[in-house]
């Protein structure tokens with residue numbers, strides 16, 4: 001019997017719902033005989049909003065409940081921002097598809113200032129990630145960088161209420177929410193190196209679910225797959241996963257023959273920022289990721305990450 005229904009497990013946040021609906025629409029367009037349903041649910045990561053993510057278990061919090069629904073047969077696939085997908089998936093799950101990446105950058109949003117460089121001394125900058133925090137502090141030690149959690153709409157609301165002079169968010173998330181007119185300035189990768197996988201959607205399935213994986217196949221984007229694999233191999237070699245002060249961004253170069261990967265690790269307070277970059281053949285993204293991770297480790301990346309986790 002062939003597959004007639006695919007159920008997508010999704011978080012209930014507006015961004016997650018948009019992403020699930022986007023994949024739902026693409027799958028229905030590809031396979032007119034197929035019914036695609038959404039199974040919305042709340043996750044721990046959405047419920048606990050008062051603590052920085054790094055302290056409560058990191059990225060895994062957003063995906064665990066979705067995986068439980070898949071393993072219990074309440075859903076078949078989960079759509080994720082690749083940025084939120086842990087580097088190692090639990091046994092029994094696979095990530096057969098990474099869709100085309102559009103905007104990988106971070107965005108500067110403010111009601112008062114036109115760009116990051118225009119922020120006056122001591123301005124209050126809100127961000128939800130150690131990676132953005134570390135780069136902002138390294139560039140501008142004088143800024144008052146404060147933690148900012150919640151979904152995109154909540155974060156914008158806090159800024160509009162005057163709690164922050166400016167905030168940094170993912171460009172892709174703002175575009176999906178049709179909030180991109182609020183972007184005052186797109187941060188270059190030099191100013192704010194993106195998170196591993198930022199801007200790309202991934203689809204998780206049960207391992208070996210061949211029939212469903214075949215239906216998803218046309219959504220797979222080869223170039224994004226290769227570059228994001230290099231980024232994830234770098235992160236994975238440095239650290240098992242979770243929310244960490246790591247940036248990684250790969251692009252194809254030399255007519256698609258090679259991948260250029262840039263990465264950074266640092267102290268969240270911005271006092272130490274290690275960078276590495278390297279070009280390697282597109283035929284082996286993992287080797288490039290591992291090589292760049294080794295370049296960071298030689299500079300002391302492990303010690304920094306250990307400190308962030310209070311493991312030393």
Ligand SMILES: NCc1[nH]cc(CCC(=O)O)c1CC(=O)O
Pocket residue numbers: 081082083084152168169170172173197198199200201
């Ligand atoms: N952590 C939340 C999250 N997960 C994915 C995105 C943006 C979309 C993407 O990177 O694909 C966001 C919002 C943000 O970081 O501002």
